Amino acid sequence: MPSTAIAKHIKEIPKISTKNDFSVLNEPWTVWNWYKKPDWVHVLGLVFMPIYGFYMAYTSVALQQKTAIFSVLYYFFTGLGITAGYHRLWSHRAYSAGPTLQFILMLASTGAMQGSIRWWCRNHRAHHRYTDTEKDPYGAQKGLMWSHFVWMLLRQDPTTVGWADVSDLKANKLVRFQHDHFLWLAPFMSLGVPTLIAGLGWGDYWGGFIYGGIIRQFVVHHATFCVNSLAHWLGDMPFDDRHTPRDHILTALVTLGEGYHNFHHEFPQDYRNAIKFYQYDPTKWLIAFCAFLGLASDLKRFPTNEITKGQVRMQQQKLDQIKSTLIWGTPIDQLPVYTFEEFQAMATEKGQAVTLIEGIIYDLESFVDEHPGGRSLIRSAIGKDATTSFNGGVYDHSNAARHLLERMRVGVVAGGGYVEHRRSTTSSGAHRLSTVP
Amino acid sequence: MPSTAIAKHIKEIPKISTKNDFSVLNEPWTVWNWYKKPDWVHVLGLVFMPIYGFYMAYTSVALQQKTAIFSVLYYFFTGLGITAGYHRLWSHRAYSAGPTLQFILMLASTGAMQGSIRWWCRNHRAHHRYTDTEKDPYGAQKGLMWSHFVWMLLRQDPTTVGWADVSDLKANKLVRFQHDHFLWLAPFMSLGVPTLIAGLGWGDYWGGFIYGGIIRQFVVHHATFCVNSLAHWLGDMPFDDRHTPRDHILTALVTLGEGYHNFHHEFPQDYRNAIKFYQYDPTKWLIAFCAFLGLASDLKRFPTNEITKGQVRMQQQKLDQIKSTLIWGTPIDQLPVYTFEEFQAMATEKGQAVTLIEGIIYDLESFVDEHPGGRSLIRSAIGKDATTSFNGGVYDHSNAARHLLERMRVGVVAGGGYVEHRRSTTSSGAHRLSTVP
Ligand code: HEM
Ligand code: HEM
Ligand SMILES: [Fe+2]
Ligand SMILES: [Fe+2]
Ligand SMILES: [Fe+2]
Ligand SMILES: [Fe+2]
Numbered sequence: 098m099p100s101t102a103i104a105k106h107i108k109e110i111p112k113i114s115t116k117n118d119f120s121v122l123n124e125p126w127t128v129w130n131w132y133k134k135p136d137w138v139h140v141l142g143l144v145f146m147p148i149y150g151f152y153m154a155y156t157s158v159a160l161q162q163k164t165a166i167f168s169v170l171y172y173f174f175t176g177l178g179i180t181a182g183y184h185r186l187w188s189h190r191a192y193s194a195g196p197t198l199q200f201i202l203m204l205a206s207t208g209a210m211q212g213s214i215r216w217w218c219r220n221h222r223a224h225h226r227y228t229d230t231e232k233d234p235y236g237a238q239k240g241l242m243w244s245h246f247v248w249m250l251l252r253q254d255p256t257t258v259g260w261a262d263v264s265d266l267k268a269n270k271l272v273r274f275q276h277d278h279f280l281w282l283a284p285f286m287s288l289g290v291p292t293l294i295a296g297l298g299w300g301d302y303w304g305g306f307i308y309g310g311i312i313r314q315f316v317v318h319h320a321t322f323c324v325n326s327l328a329h330w331l332g333d334m335p336f337d338d339r340h341t342p343r344d345h346i347l348t349a350l351v352t353l354g355e356g357y358h359n360f361h362h363e364f365p366q367d368y369r370n371a372i373k374f375y376q377y378d379p380t381k382w383l384i385a386f387c388a389f390l391g392l393a394s395d396l397k398r399f400p401t402n403e404i405t406k407g408q409v410r411m412q413q414q415k416l417d418q419i420k421s422t423l424i425w426g427t428p429i430d431q432l433p434v435y436t437f438e439e440f441q442a443m444a445t446e447k448g449q450a451v452t453l454i455e456g457i458i459y460d461l462e463s464f465v466d467e468h469p470g471g472r473s474l475i476r477s478a479i480g481k482d483a484t485t486s487f488n489g490g491v492y493d494h495s496n497a498a499r500h501l502l503e504r505m506r507v508g509v510v511a512g513g514g515y516v517e518h519r520r521s522t523t524s525s526g527a528h529r530l531s532t533v534p
Numbered sequence: 535m536p537s538t539a540i541a542k543h544i545k546e547i548p549k550i551s552t553k554n555d556f557s558v559l560n561e562p563w564t565v566w567n568w569y570k571k572p573d574w575v576h577v578l579g580l581v582f583m584p585i586y587g588f589y590m591a592y593t594s595v596a597l598q599q600k601t602a603i604f605s606v607l608y609y610f611f612t613g614l615g616i617t618a619g620y621h622r623l624w625s626h627r628a629y630s631a632g633p634t635l636q637f638i639l640m641l642a643s644t645g646a647m648q649g650s651i652r653w654w655c656r657n658h659r660a661h662h663r664y665t666d667t668e669k670d671p672y673g674a675q676k677g678l679m680w681s682h683f684v685w686m687l688l689r690q691d692p693t694t695v696g697w698a699d700v701s702d703l704k705a706n707k708l709v710r711f712q713h714d715h716f717l718w719l720a721p722f723m724s725l726g727v728p729t730l731i732a733g734l735g736w737g738d739y740w741g742g743f744i745y746g747g748i749i750r751q752f753v754v755h756h757a758t759f760c761v762n763s764l765a766h767w768l769g770d771m772p773f774d775d776r777h778t779p780r781d782h783i784l785t786a787l788v789t790l791g792e793g794y795h796n797f798h799h800e801f802p803q804d805y806r807n808a809i810k811f812y813q814y815d816p817t818k819w820l821i822a823f824c825a826f827l828g829l830a831s832d833l834k835r836f837p838t839n840e841i842t843k844g845q846v847r848m849q850q851q852k853l854d855q856i857k858s859t860l861i862w863g864t865p866i867d868q869l870p871v872y873t874f875e876e877f878q879a880m881a882t883e884k885g886q887a888v889t890l891i892e893g894i895i896y897d898l899e900s901f902v903d904e905h906p907g908g909r910s911l912i913r914s915a916i917g918k919d920a921t922t923s924f925n926g927g928v929y930d931h932s933n934a935a936r937h938l939l940e941r942m943r944v945g946v947v948a949g950g951g952y953v954e955h956r957r958s959t960t961s962s963g964a965h966r967l968s969t970v971p
Binding site: 226262336362365399402405407423424425469495497 | 663699773774776799800801802803836837839840841842843844846847849850853856857860861906908929932933934937938940941
């Protein structure tokens with residue numbers, strides 16, 4: 098690199114490092130600008146801290162049984178704080194929580210160290226409103242790793258994130274309190290509390306710090322991140338396929354029930370993510386239990402009628418997809434029309450193996466030898482109207498046999514009854530029919 | 535019972551006991567006729583023999599390891615003889631077997647002690663042709679136990695079984711040989727051979743007789759019977775639901791692969807019962823392996839296109855069933871038609887919360903407060919055409935939102951564009967529209 102370029106670069110530093118200048122994000126990575134792209138606070142919390150934690154766990158802090166049990170419990174406490182609090186309560190207003198529950202949820206979720214309620218919900222509402230677009234802060238279209246946590250490791254230009262209304266959160270005193278005191282409250286709930294509990298409880302300060310704090314926080318982080326990555330990548334789309342969200346039991350297991358994400362994106366105001374009782378959605382169970390205790394109310398459910406419509410729509414779509422790959426034979430109203438005499442002549446004069454069933458002419462040539470009912474019976478139908486024998490007179494044929502027939506149709510007989518009637522009630526059929534002498 | 539009646543009854547005995555007189559079958563059970571109803575040979579083989587076998591096993595014949603292994607192998611040998619031989623080859627001609635394979639299958643299946651090929655296939659063909667009717671020898675409509683084996687414990691009037699063509703079997707020398715020598719060949723293959731193998735092999739004559747003979751035969755019997763009982767009773771109907779046959783993995787496990795019975799009844803000439811590679815159909819695997827060895831050929835498969843049509847038909851039927859339970863709102867062509875001015879007046883003069891989207895008028899009254907996008911945005915649509923804002927101008931609503939709308943429609947605006955067009959192309963719509971000034 099010529100020295101003038103370096104000089105130019107150095108000159109630019111003051112401007113770039115201004116807090117609100119994000120132009121470096123649009124530049125290619127170079128030796129000179131790389132350190133300006135990451136969000137170093139996030140890198141510290143998401144990369145260096147876990148490395149330190151695992152290093153300590155591996156080299157010097159033994160895991161005690163009590164600390165292990167406590168860490169798992171604290172994982173559920175803080176994890177459910179995110180799912181029932183940040184996500185379903187504050188982002189989606191899927192239910193109402195009384196002051197007690199709000200306070201508990203605030204403390205719990207702050208211990209997950211995922212930014213303030215306001216920051217989180219603002220991004221999340223944009224994620225729902227602009228799913229899979231450039232305005233989605235963790236748009237799945239940018240890849241699995243991006244949506245998992247790369248989006249956070251890099252600095253974020255807030256103006257690129259789509260607009261979302263968070264006036265309700267700004268008006269909420271508790272949310273405001275948490276936002277304003279996040280800098281000390283989050284480390285305290287995430288690292289301080291577990292250290293103190295394990296320390297004062299059974300003398301294991303270091304264990305509480307490493308396992309109950311850092312490692313537990315690491316696990317909760319990645320569990321939450323999976324909702325943005327895995328849940329947009331793995332599974333089915335039973336409710337809608339316009340966007341990437343998917344339903345998968347594995348994601349649900351990892352994320353305390355947030356894995357029914359196709360449902361969730363389609364019905365975000367619903368306090369449930371899983372609608373079947375046997376699906377794993379502990380967050381839903383917790384909310385329902387809080388409602389039972391009187392701590393929560395107004396649990397919103399999207400009408401079952403409309404949920405089912407979504408499912409039916411998707412299933413119909415899949416079915417139509419399969420149908421379009423099948424051979425259905427010439428559509429009836431595209432078949433040539435013959436008189437009954439012409440039909441008979443096909444068999445007698447031209448020696449064609451044609452039969453007539455319900456007004457439609459079928460060419461049995463390729464099938465006579467394969468007929469499960471034997472050659473002679475099917476031969477007896479050639480040149481004749483076999484409607485009655487086919488429909489039970491001799492043998493009531495299966496739907497499979499009817500389906501086989503569809504491929505063999507070659508014409509329609511004018512005045513053939515049943516089909517005749519169908520044809521004359523559709524405009525195109527009526528038109529075609531009228532051209533027959 | 536008056537003595538004259540008894541006398542009358544006694545007088546009748548000679549007539550009733552004539553081999554071809556089955557009139558007693560239609561009489562109610564009495565102390566005087568009960569012994570004439572059972573088929574005593576079948577009762578001996580299906581009830582008394584197993585009782586004797588289990589009694590001996592319990593009291594005096596210990597199970598040796600070699601005999602146990604041999605009995606299981608002989609179970610597969612004779613069981614597959616029935617499924618691949620009696621059933622798929624001779625009843626359904628689902629493939630062609632060379633003389634070697636036919637001979638092996640004949641010996642194997644005779645060891646299952648299930649009557650001659652001719653007797654079995656005659657009944658089975660009638661079962662397929664007259665499924666679930668009085669002409670079906672083991673019709674499932676008569677109950678689980680009847681179709682399992684009660685039909686066999688009672689004497690059978692062959693004239694009540696529907697007619698089925700077995701001329702091919704009568705013309706087959708091997709089948710004829712087996713039929714003519716069944717009386718000694720069956721006990722020899724079923725009881726003699728296992729006794730001799732275990733006896734000459736490792737000195738366990740009694741074990742061979744009881745475990746390899748009687749008990750193994752009992753197990754093969756009931757496995758086969760399950761095809762007629764369980765397979766018409768438990769499971770799904772993915773291919774057709776006109777009759778009772780069902781698909782279930784459990785039945786398949788018990789019956790060497792014959793549990794995909796809904797498929798089988800719909801496509802009886804197919805050498806497969808299970809069409810997916812991961813489904814359990816060892817009989818199919820055996821036939822395919824024999825074809826690989828050159829012992830079998832001409833393995834018949836129903837065209838996949840038509841198999842899929844059956845599945846699609848059933849799925850569509852289920853979906854239509856669900857659809858019919860849902861509320862879809864007033865059909866568009868049954869809505870009253872208004873002018874655009876009338877629509878505006880509804881909002882301005884009558885104060886109704888109506889909006890217009892794609893030519894249809896919606897009453898939002900019940901929904902304004904529930905709108906996830908907030909009250910003010912949805913209020914801004916009242917009395918106006920909100921097509922553009924609803925479809926992305928402000929927010930591109932989900933299909934869930936569109937489904938919700940369907941319930942709220944209350945009218946159509948004449949000249950409303952999109953729907954207008956749809957209405958004028960359907961005759962009823964066109965008619966209705968023409969009544970509008
Ligand atoms: C015209 C086209 C025909 C087709 C595509 C056809 C197809 C079939 C098929 C697929 C079966 C197997 C059982 C089933 O799936 O229902 C069958 C059985 C049979 N067909 Fe046909 N069939 C045709 C015409 C006829 C006619 C005209 C007769 C009689 C006059 C006839 C008599 C029978 C009988 C008696 C069986 C029963 C065989 C048995 O299981 O014993 N078929 N046919
Ligand atoms: C007319 C009947 C309307 C219905 C039934 C309706 C329904 C809904 C529903 C169900 C949602 C949740 C997200 C979704 O499912 O797509 C939603 C969100 C939204 N609606 Fe509507 N809406 C209507 C009209 C409008 C109108 C006229 C506007 C704007 C002028 C509007 C603006 C919005 C916005 C901005 C959101 C996004 C909320 C967010 O997630 O940030 N809606 N609407
Ligand atoms: Fe998402
Ligand atoms: Fe969400
Ligand atoms: Fe059956
Ligand atoms: Fe069969």
